[in-house]
Amino acid sequence: MRRVKGTPTHQGISLIKCLTECNDGQELTVVNVNSGRGAKMRLANLGIIPGSKIIKKQSAPFRGPVELNVKGTSIVIGRGLAAKINVRCNNDCQT
Amino acid sequence: MSFEISKEKNEIKENEKSAINIALAGNPNVGKSVIFNQLTGLSQTIGNWPGKTVEKKTGSLDFLGYKFRIVDLPGIYSLSTYTLEEIVSRQYIISDEVDLIINVIDATNLERNLFFTFQLLDLKVPMILAINQMDILRKRHINLNFEKLEEIFKLPVLPVVAVHGKGVHELLEEAIEMVVYKFPHSHYNGTEPENCSHHGHDYYREVHLSDQNNTPNECSREKFEFPDLNELFEYGKEIEYKIKRLQSEIEKHNKQISKFKYPSRFLAIKLLEEDSEIIEIFGKNPDLGYILKNAEKYRNELENMHGEDIHTIISSEIYNKINKIIDEVQEIQPEKERKHDRLTDKLEHITTHSFFGYIILILVILGVYYFTFNFGDFFGGLIDGGFSKLSEYVYNTFGEENIFISVLWDGGVGGFFGAISGVLVYVVPFFLIIEILQDSGYLPRVAFLMDRAMHAIGVHGKSIITMILGFGCNVAGCAGCRIMETEREKRISIALTSLIPCAAVLTVVMGLVGRYLGIGWVLLLFIINFAVILLVGRILNKSMPGSCTELIMEMHEYRRPNFSVILKQTWVRSKEFIFKALPLLVILGISLEIILIFRLLDPINIILSPITVVWLGLPAVTGVFLIYGILRKELTLALLLILADSIGITLLGLLSPIQIFVFSLVTMLYVPCFATIVVIAKQTDWKYALQITLLEITIALLIGGSIYWIYTIFMAI
Numbered sequence: 001m002r003r004v005k006g007t008p009t010h011q012g013i014s015l016i017k018c019l020t021e022c023n024d025g026q027e028l029t030v031v032n033v034n035s036g037r038g039a040k041m042r043l044a045n046l047g048i049i050p051g052s053k054i055i056k057k058q059s060a061p062f063r064g065p066v067e068l069n070v071k072g073t074s075i076v077i078g079r080g081l082a083a084k085i086n087v088r089c090n091n092d093c094q095t
Numbered sequence: 096m097s098f099e100i101s102k103e104k105n106e107i108k109e110n111e112k113s114a115i116n117i118a119l120a121g122n123p124n125v126g127k128s129v130i131f132n133q134l135t136g137l138s139q140t141i142g143n144w145p146g147k148t149v150e151k152k153t154g155s156l157d158f159l160g161y162k163f164r165i166v167d168l169p170g171i172y173s174l175s176t177y178t179l180e181e182i183v184s185r186q187y188i189i190s191d192e193v194d195l196i197i198n199v200i201d202a203t204n205l206e207r208n209l210f211f212t213f214q215l216l217d218l219k220v221p222m223i224l225a226i227n228q229m230d231i232l233r234k235r236h237i238n239l240n241f242e243k244l245e246e247i248f249k250l251p252v253l254p255v256v257a258v259h260g261k262g263v264h265e266l267l268e269e270a271i272e273m274v275v276y277k278f279p280h281s282h283y284n285g286t287e288p289e290n291c292s293h294h295g296h297d298y299y300r301e302v303h304l305s306d307q308n309n310t311p312n313e314c315s316r317e318k319f320e321f322p323d324l325n326e327l328f329e330y331g332k333e334i335e336y337k338i339k340r341l342q343s344e345i346e347k348h349n350k351q352i353s354k355f356k357y358p359s360r361f362l363a364i365k366l367l368e369e370d371s372e373i374i375e376i377f378g379k380n381p382d383l384g385y386i387l388k389n390a391e392k393y394r395n396e397l398e399n400m401h402g403e404d405i406h407t408i409i410s411s412e413i414y415n416k417i418n419k420i421i422d423e424v425q426e427i428q429p430e431k432e433r434k435h436d437r438l439t440d441k442l443e444h445i446t447t448h449s450f451f452g453y454i455i456l457i458l459v460i461l462g463v464y465y466f467t468f469n470f471g472d473f474f475g476g477l478i479d480g481g482f483s484k485l486s487e488y489v490y491n492t493f494g495e496e497n498i499f500i501s502v503l504w505d506g507g508v509g510g511f512f513g514a515i516s517g518v519l520v521y522v523v524p525f526f527l528i529i530e531i532l533q534d535s536g537y538l539p540r541v542a543f544l545m546d547r548a549m550h551a552i553g554v555h556g557k558s559i560i561t562m563i564l565g566f567g568c569n570v571a572g573c574a575g576c577r578i579m580e581t582e583r584e585k586r587i588s589i590a591l592t593s594l595i596p597c598a599a600v601l602t603v604v605m606g607l608v609g610r611y612l613g614i615g616w617v618l619l620l621f622i623i624n625f626a627v628i629l630l631v632g633r634i635l636n637k638s639m640p641g642s643c644t645e646l647i648m649e650m651h652e653y654r655r656p657n658f659s660v661i662l663k664q665t666w667v668r669s670k671e672f673i674f675k676a677l678p679l680l681v682i683l684g685i686s687l688e689i690i691l692i693f694r695l696l697d698p699i700n701i702i703l704s705p706i707t708v709v710w711l712g713l714p715a716v717t718g719v720f721l722i723y724g725i726l727r728k729e730l731t732l733a734l735l736l737i738l739a740d741s742i743g744i745t746l747l748g749l750l751s752p753i754q755i756f757v758f759s760l761v762t763m764l765y766v767p768c769f770a771t772i773v774v775i776a777k778q779t780d781w782k783y784a785l786q787i788t789l790l791e792i793t794i795a796l797l798i799g800g801s802i803y804w805i806y807t808i809f810m811a812i
Contacts, residue, residue: 032403033407035645037369037404037406038177038644039644039645039647040404040406040407041173041175041177041368041406042172042177042647043647044406044407044409044410044411045172045173045175045177045210045406045410046172046207046647046649047206047207047210047410047414049407049410049411049414050403050407050411051411052414058447060447060449060543060544060546060547061449061450061452061544061547062547062548063547064543064544064546064547065543065546065547065556065646067447067543067650071204071206071207072203072204072206073204073207073649073650073651074649074650074651074652075647075648075649075650076539076542076543076546076556076646076647076648076649076650077645077646077647078546078550078555078556078645078646078647079546079547080645081645081646081647
């Protein structure tokens with residue numbers, strides 16, 4: 001489990017974690033994407049860039065892929081790649 | 096626009112014989128194919144882009160006296176080089192073959208769709224923006240300001256409701272304006288574009304009407320001038336500066352560059368983005384090497400400054416622009432919350448559920464089997480029955496010993512009817528089901544559920560879609576493998592799909608093992624089959640260079656299937672099969688009949704006997720059956736039954752239980768059917784098709800023989 005400390009906010013400490021660690025239904029802001037160039041480009045084309053707001057809708061059973069809501073549409077991302085996307089919770093979420 | 100002007104346009108057309116060539120471009124699932132179907136109806140053909148395995152859909156129509164040729168480009172998200180489809184699309188768009196692009200945009204997802212629009216605008220090809228699904232947008236109480244949109248893009252922007260055919264033909268009227276009259280007509284504020292404002296549109300027409308001796312081009316422009324969109328494109332200061340620098344460097348070498356037809360700004364951006372195709376163009380020319388170096392320098396500077404990779408920087412710039420545009424043009428009536436469709440929400444929930452999702456998946460697969468099988472069986476039986484009646488008549492008329500009749504009737508006509516009753520009747524219902532599953536949006540859910548499991552065999556979730564197709568018919572499944580993004584994944588998927596037991600294999604397994612040994616043995620066969628798929632997946636995953644890519648896929652909402660589109664698509668795909676695969680099967684039927692008449696297969700039995708008799712422990716005659724099985728797998732069963740019938744014994748008298756099991760197993764695995772091999776070769780190349788065939792023969796013989804020998808040794812002890 002990799003956990004990077006984020007910037008403190010007035011609400012308390014907002015944590016930066018990878019997408020796979022977040023709970024379903026959370027509203028998140030993308031902090032960065034640590035994947036290879038190709039996947040990064042693909043994600044950027046789909047609107048997953050630092051600063052964009054996404055909602056984690058659900059993940060498939062047995063450690064399967066993650067379904068996100070990005071700009072109003074559902075995007076499914078393989079778990080390996082989702083683990084490389086770091087996000088910050090928008091509302092103060094429990095870790 | 097009315098039909099009154101069509102006469103006069105007709106005359107212009109006389110002078111310009113050539114058709115208006117339109118390319119439909121847009122994201123996946125925006126209604127592009129619905130518009131394509133509305134426009135072209137049944138006049139479509141599906142082929143491949145030259146030298147590529149990407150599907151090319153072409154259609155034509157006559158409208159207002161003009162001939163239109165329309166190409167439905169694959170649905171893509173950007174014009175980079177991430178997938179083959181993107182490369183094919185952008186090369187096609189800048190080619191001389193395209194007069195105009197219609198960019199289909201989903202009104203309910205403007206942000207992502209406009210991202211692609213920005214990429215298209217970079218190519219500076221005349222374009223119409225068709226904003227589709229306006230009905231849904233209105234239901235959500237969102238207004239779009241079309242006047243503003245046209246002001247921003249300086250190109251025609253038209254509302255469309257493709258499913259109801261609304262606004263679809265207006266797109267063509269606009270296309271005539273742009274391609275023939277060379278300027279876009281503004282719909283919303285009634286003014287003409289500046290350069291031509293002193294002549295109204297109607298003025299042009301009157302001139303044509305009153306003075307027909309004039310050349311029609313006198314009043315229209317020679318060339319469509321792509322609007323100046325610099326203001327719209329202007330990115331952040333540092334990036335813009337670097338793009339401009341590169342652009343001016345590129346423009347110095349216009350002579351060498353112009354033949355590639357890409358506009359200089361597009362080239363500059365793609366150089367910054369390290370686009371492989373563009374870099375190759377520049378890399379080939381030593382004079383341009385310094386531009387490459389500069390681009391690399393600029394890229395590094397930008398990446399260092401922003402602390403981000405270049406794609407992220409440029410995508411962010413574009414998304415910022417788009418957000419501003421959307422703020423300007425979109426008006427949401429706030430008091431009314433967007434209503435969710437309860438049924439689709441429930442469907443969505445249950446089909447991706449961690450338990451019920453898999454139950455539904457199994458039911459769907461069984462349903463596909465059941466429907467395909469029953470439909471095919473019923474109509475296949477009818478056709479076979481009809482054919483044997485006809486055969487009787489033919490033999491009574493011409494005599495049974497007539498060699499020409501044997502060859503032409505049994506081989507040619509028989510091959511034709513056999514292909515219809517044995518393959519086509521299974522393929523057609525199957526295409527229908529698949530179109531329904533695809534159009535409603537179920538298949539991506541399967542990919543979502545199965546992604547994790549598919550990683551075990553070296554591919555991501557999408558290839559489960561092609562494997563499901565394979566259950567009905569391997570031909571359709573392997574053809575469906577074009578949806579895979581990379582060549583590596585496509586090849587692995589094709590190999591695995593060709594191993595899926597199709598409806599025809601199911602006939603053999605049920606007719607032999609199910610009938611004589613019991614359903615438990617059928618299950619065992621299926622388990623062995625899936626173990627082989629797992630094994631082959633692992634072998635290919637290890638042996639092919641590169642690694643398994645991660646799934647990135649859009650999962651659009653469920654929607655009611657559009658039956659007119661589904662029926663048309665089913666017909667178009669079936670037509671493909673009828674015209675491409677059937678002739679081959681007829682030729683093969685004739686040649687096999689010749690081989691049979693001259694008893695050329697007897698030596699084959701002898702040649703094959705070390706394998707069939709010694710290694711697999713089967714009767715020598717099965718050698719021929721297995722050869723026939725390449726043509727159609729269920730033939731192995733049919734021939735066995737005929738043979739047993741002619742000797743006057745039951746099948747159990749011919750084959751022992753272990754022989755039945757081994758024979759069915761070998762039939763299941765040993766080779767894809769001939770039509771599948773052809774499709775594999777078309778999707779990849781003949782070398783790969785042969786490799787797969789050889790691999791599968793080897794595996795079938797290894798497993799079949801091992802089971803026989805283990806059984807024999809076991810019984811001896």
